[in-house]
Each structure stands twice: as C-alpha cells, then as structure tokens.
Amino acid sequence: DAKTTQPNSMESNEEEPVHLPCNHSTISGTDYIHWYRQLPSQGPEYVIHGLTSNVNNRMASLAIAEDRKSSTLILHRATLRDAAVYYCILRGRGSGNTPLVFGKGTRLSVIA
C-alpha cells in the first residue's frame, strides 16, 4: 500500500468544523482512500472512504483533490466525542480482505 502523511496532532473548538489533511502523493489510480478513527481505549472504527469524487455520510465528508495526491476529512461540527486519532489509509481496488496498514495518524483534540 502507498504511504500517507498526516500531521501528528490538531486542535479544534467544539461545534466548529475540522479539516484533517492527508497527503498521498504516490497513490495509484486504483487506490481507495479510507479513513478510520480510534477513540480513547477503543478499537479503530471506519469513518468513510472514496476513490475520486467527494463523499458524504452521517459521520463526515471526504474531499479528494483533483490529482488525488491529497484528501481532507471534514467533520462539520466537532463535538467532544470526536476527540480521537484519525488514520488515513490507502487500499487497492479489489484488495478484498487485505490487512489495513496504519500510520501514526492525527490526534484530534476538541476544546469545549
């Protein structure tokens, strides 16, 4: 899997939008961009994934650059419950059940 680069930490005020960046300059044309997050003392949980177009779900939005070399996870209104480590992971199309390759992720702190 291609490598991703994320900031070590970010801070946000409660109820404000948060933009979590991820660089993946060596992404291949068939790699999906996945985001997982890990709340304190819990296992990681799936957040969202996309290929080329921007994606929205109940948890977040994923904005993918036109050249696909970077992406941004957007939390529209941060809450204290969103404080977690966020991981950006690339997975090849058709990778089926290959293991996830985690980096260190971005630790998001949310201030009340």
Added chain:
Amino acid sequence: GAGVSQTPSNKVTEKGKYVELRCDPISGHTALYWYRQSLGQGPEFLIYFQGTGAADDSGLPNDRFFAVRPEGSVSTLKIQRTERGDSAVYLCASSLTGTDSYEQYFGPGTRLTVT
C-alpha cells in the same frame, strides 16, 4: 447486532508464561484479523484468517506467536514464553469477504502486560 468482542479486556502475566487471547467476530464475517498496538503507534497487522485457515501470517513477529480459528468463527491468539516487549493492546477485527474493500470492524482490544 453484537459487535466484535475480545476477552479478557486486560491480562497481566509474568515473563515466560503462556497466554491466550480470544476474539469473537461478528456473526457471518468470514474474515478475521489480529493486530497489535503499542503505545503511541497505529495498529500493526499480525495475522489474517479466511474461514478456518490463515491466509496471511506474515505479521507474526516470531514463532512464539500462534493463532487458530478451528471452526471459522472464534479465534484464539496464543503467545508462548511471553517477553516484556510483548506488552501491547491486541486488537481483533472482522469483515465480510469479497473483492471489494470491505470495512473492518474492530473489537475493544485486550491489553496485555508482561511483568
């Protein structure tokens, strides 16, 4: 429905002892994964099962580590002659099977401390 469960939640053992960690995946998920997470790091892959067989065990650090899934459901990770460096959170995940990139559902982990 029930998520992935792991037991025990915490395990403290002495150096040199044998430990078993259990994972109950989501019903119907044929793929099962074990990961290990050290403090301040992301989870690191250990082994992946497809049904009863280990499809990829390339992440097991050495032959002290072994995992089984005899009936294609519950899995047990076994560690022999534990060392202090084995102290970590051991995470289990399960997913559906197919060519698409299915999301993995993680359990809460077992925190292993080797004294």
